Amino acid sequence: MSVTAAAPTSGKPLVIANIGMLVSGILGAPLLDGDTLVVQDGIITGIGMAGDLQIPDGVAVIDAGGATVMPGMADNHVHPVFGDFTPRQKTVDFIESCLHGGVTTMYSAGEPHLPGRPTTPAGVKALALLAHLSFDNARPSGVKVHAGAVLLEPGLVEQDFEDLAQAGCRLVGEIGISGVKDPTEAAQMTRWAQARQMKVMVHTGGASIPGSGVIGADFVIEVQPDVAGHVNGGPTSLGIDDVVAILERTDARIEIVHNGNITMLGRIVDLARERNELHRVVAGTDCPAGSGVQPLGMLRVIASAASLGLIDGPTAVALATGNVADLHSDANGRLAIGAEADLLIVDAPLGSQAKTAMEALEIGDTLALAFAIIDGVIVVSKSRNTPPPMRSITFTAAR
Ligand SMILES: [Zn+2]
Structure with missing residues (x-):
C-alpha cells in the first residue's frame, strides 16, 4: 500500500503549456480561454495565453500537446x-x-x-x-x-x-x-x-x-x-x-x-x-x-x-x-485562480472515434488520463487503468 503523509504540497512551480482545451468544472462557464496554466505552492496562480502570463525561469513544464486540462x-x-x-x-x-x-x-x-x-x-x-x-x-x-x-x-x-x-x-x-x-x-x-x-x-x-x-x-x-x-x-x-x-x-x-x-x-x-x-x-x-x-x-x-x-x-x-x-465548500474542483491545484490532463483515448476528450465523453467513451496532479504535485504521469491518450504529452523537469 502506498500511503503518503498529509498535504504533500510542493513549493516548486509547474507550468502546463500547449493546452488544447481548459475545462473549468464550473457550470455556466465550463470552458476557459487560454493555452497555459501556472501552479505555485499547490494552488493555481495563472490561467491564460502563454504570452500574457508571468512564467518563472527554470520551471518544470508539462507540454500538453493540445490535450485537455480539467479539475481532478x-x-x-x-x-x-x-x-x-x-x-x-x-x-x-x-x-x-x-x-x-x-x-x-x-x-x-x-x-x-x-x-x-x-x-x-x-x-x-x-x-x-x-x-x-x-x-x-x-x-x-x-x-x-x-x-x-x-x-x-x-x-x-x-x-x-x-x-x-x-x-x-x-x-x-x-x-x-x-x-x-x-x-x-x-x-x-x-x-x-x-x-x-x-x-x-x-x-x-x-x-x-x-x-x-x-x-x-x-x-x-x-x-x-x-x-x-x-x-x-x-x-x-x-x-x-x-x-x-x-x-x-x-x-x-x-x-x-x-x-x-x-x-x-x-x-x-x-x-x-x-x-x-x-x-x-x-x-x-x-x-x-x-x-x-x-x-x-x-x-x-x-x-x-x-x-x-x-x-x-x-x-x-x-x-x-x-x-x-x-x-x-471546498477549494478544489475548479480551474480558478487561488483554487487548489488538483488537476487532470486528459485526452480522447487512442482508438476513439472522438478527436478530443470532451467529444469522447459525448459519445460515451471514457477518457485517457495522462497526468494527475494534487496540490501541485504530479501523482500520476501515466495511468495504469485508462487507455493511452491520442496526443503526445511530455514532462520536462525544472532546469
Ligand atoms: Zn446507499
Missing part, C-alpha cells in the same frame, strides 16, 4: 474503512486505482464495511472520529479522503454531533443503511448535524445490503438532507416521479452514481437539464459495493451523463468537480 474529480460517494484497503471486496490499493481513473478527492458516505462495525452511539461516534483522523494523517497516494461520516444509531444526542463537528467530522453517513430507520428521528439528528455545517446524505431507492431499507421521496422530504444519495440506484433506482418530488420539495442535491441504474442516470441528468437544475446534481461511484470497485467509475459516470443525459462534456465534468466542491 471528487467522488461524492465512497465507503472507505482505513487506509487503502476495503474489506467489502477484499481489495488493496483501490483508492490508488481510482486516482489512476482521475479521482483526486473522495467523500465518505459512511464506513459500514468495518468488520464488526459498532452499532452503539459511543461506537459509531468512535468509528467516525477514528476514520476521520486516520485519513487526515495518511492520504493514500495523495488522494484527499474526507472520511468519518457518522452512521446514525438510536441514542445519539445533540452533544455527539457537537463533539464530532468540533473534531472536524463534516459528514453524516447515508441514512437508511444503519439503525435509524424512523424519519422523525432521522430528521431530528439531521437538524443537529446541519446546525454544525455537517452534510447529511439519505440513501434512496432499493435496499443495497442486508439491513438497509427501501427509501422513496417521502422519507427524503421529511428528513430534508443535503444530498439524496444515488437517486439512480444503489443499486435499484427511484422512479422519475420520486426524483421530481425531491427536486420540488427539498433543497437537496441529487446524486448520480456508477453503482446504479445507468439508463436512469441518463434520464435523471436529462430531467435536471430540462428543469435547469443541473447545479443540484453531484456525481459519485458508491464504491466499494456489491458491484465491486471501479477504478474508472467516475470517468464512466461523466461519460454516461454526457452521452445518455444529452449534456455537453464540459457540463458533465462540472457534475463531478465544481458541483461536489460547492456542496462541501
Whole structure:
C-alpha cells in the first residue's frame, strides 16, 4: 500500500503549456480561454495565453500537446474503512486505482464495511472520529479522503454531533443503511448535524445490503438532507416521479452514481437539464459495493451523463468537480485562480472515434488520463487503468 503523509504540497512551480482545451468544472462557464496554466505552492496562480502570463525561469513544464486540462474529480460517494484497503471486496490499493481513473478527492458516505462495525452511539461516534483522523494523517497516494461520516444509531444526542463537528467530522453517513430507520428521528439528528455545517446524505431507492431499507421521496422530504444519495440506484433506482418530488420539495442535491441504474442516470441528468437544475446534481461511484470497485467509475459516470443525459462534456465534468466542491465548500474542483491545484490532463483515448476528450465523453467513451496532479504535485504521469491518450504529452523537469 502506498500511503503518503498529509498535504504533500510542493513549493516548486509547474507550468502546463500547449493546452488544447481548459475545462473549468464550473457550470455556466465550463470552458476557459487560454493555452497555459501556472501552479505555485499547490494552488493555481495563472490561467491564460502563454504570452500574457508571468512564467518563472527554470520551471518544470508539462507540454500538453493540445490535450485537455480539467479539475481532478471528487467522488461524492465512497465507503472507505482505513487506509487503502476495503474489506467489502477484499481489495488493496483501490483508492490508488481510482486516482489512476482521475479521482483526486473522495467523500465518505459512511464506513459500514468495518468488520464488526459498532452499532452503539459511543461506537459509531468512535468509528467516525477514528476514520476521520486516520485519513487526515495518511492520504493514500495523495488522494484527499474526507472520511468519518457518522452512521446514525438510536441514542445519539445533540452533544455527539457537537463533539464530532468540533473534531472536524463534516459528514453524516447515508441514512437508511444503519439503525435509524424512523424519519422523525432521522430528521431530528439531521437538524443537529446541519446546525454544525455537517452534510447529511439519505440513501434512496432499493435496499443495497442486508439491513438497509427501501427509501422513496417521502422519507427524503421529511428528513430534508443535503444530498439524496444515488437517486439512480444503489443499486435499484427511484422512479422519475420520486426524483421530481425531491427536486420540488427539498433543497437537496441529487446524486448520480456508477453503482446504479445507468439508463436512469441518463434520464435523471436529462430531467435536471430540462428543469435547469443541473447545479443540484453531484456525481459519485458508491464504491466499494456489491458491484465491486471501479477504478474508472467516475470517468464512466461523466461519460454516461454526457452521452445518455444529452449534456455537453464540459457540463458533465462540472457534475463531478465544481458541483461536489460547492456542496462541501471546498477549494478544489475548479480551474480558478487561488483554487487548489488538483488537476487532470486528459485526452480522447487512442482508438476513439472522438478527436478530443470532451467529444469522447459525448459519445460515451471514457477518457485517457495522462497526468494527475494534487496540490501541485504530479501523482500520476501515466495511468495504469485508462487507455493511452491520442496526443503526445511530455514532462520536462525544472532546469
Ligand atoms: Zn446507499
